[in-house]
Amino acid sequence: MNTRTNPRPPRSRRRRLGAALLALALVVLGALAVQQSLAAASADAGRTVPSPAPTPFPDLSSGGAGTDHGDADGTIADGDQPTVFDVERPSVGNLDPDLLAALQRAATDAEVDGVGFRVNSGWRSAELQERMLQDAIAEYGSEAEARRWVATPQTSAHVSGDAVDLGPLPALDWLAQRGWRYGLCQTYANESWHYELRPDAAADGCPQMYADPTEDPRMRS
Incomplete structure (x- = not known):
């Protein structure tokens, strides 16, 4: 009886088998790469990225940054801005009654929209206004440039109680769209x-x- 040795698979079959194994390996590696990418993306999604701080607009309303001349002359210290209902504060209570009433009506309606008004500066004494003007001259380098931002005590609508500086930005946006309904108008561009x-x-x-x-x-004048 003759013993026959099993023949080796044809070369073409070995090539197809090798190609299949290579393709399977590539699929496995690709799946691992995708899994790692999804895990990294999930970690980034749970990480809180702080929003950039808004650029503040020029504001000389408190008579100079960090300066507190006393509440009685209308100064409002940084971080202590009253609402338009805080009439015990001279900066609010000494405003023209009609202006104050319009502000309070507007603020009441704005609260329904989730918007709050804060007074950055309201009524000011003549002495505070003069100090602010001198501070502005020092800051801007000339009286002509300072007068673009700060009036004299004799001409200031703040000294007469006829003007108010408001914030924050959502309140200004609300007023820009609706302030006219209450007679409240931005005076200077x-x-x-x-x-x-x-x-x-x-x-x-x-x-x-x-x-x-x-x-x-x-x-x-």
Whole structure:
């Protein structure tokens, strides 16, 4: 009886088997790479990324950063901004009654939309206004440039109680869209926070803004 040895698989079959094993290995490696990528993405999704701090707008309303001249002259210390209902504060309580009433009506409606008003500066004494003007001259380098931002005590609507500087930014956005309904109008294009009462605005809309206080005829007296 002759013993026959099993023949070896044909070469073409060995090649196909090797290619299949290689393809399987590549699939396994690809699956591992995808799994690692998904795990990294999930970790990043759970990580809190802080939002960039908003750029603050110029504000000289407190008479100089970190300066506290005393509440009685209308100074509002940094971080201690009252609402328009805090009438015990001179900066709020000494505002013109009609302006204050319009502010309180607007603030009440804004609260329904989740928006709160804060007073950065309201009524100011003449002494505080003068200090602010001198601070602005020192900051801007000339009285001409300072007058674009700070009026004299004789011409300031803050000293007479007819102007208020408001914040934060959501409140300014709310007022920019709806303030006219209450007669509250932004007076100067370069001061988005400065509002005065214009009673006719509810019917006619707010008047055109001045570019800055130097264009306001009231500032030239």
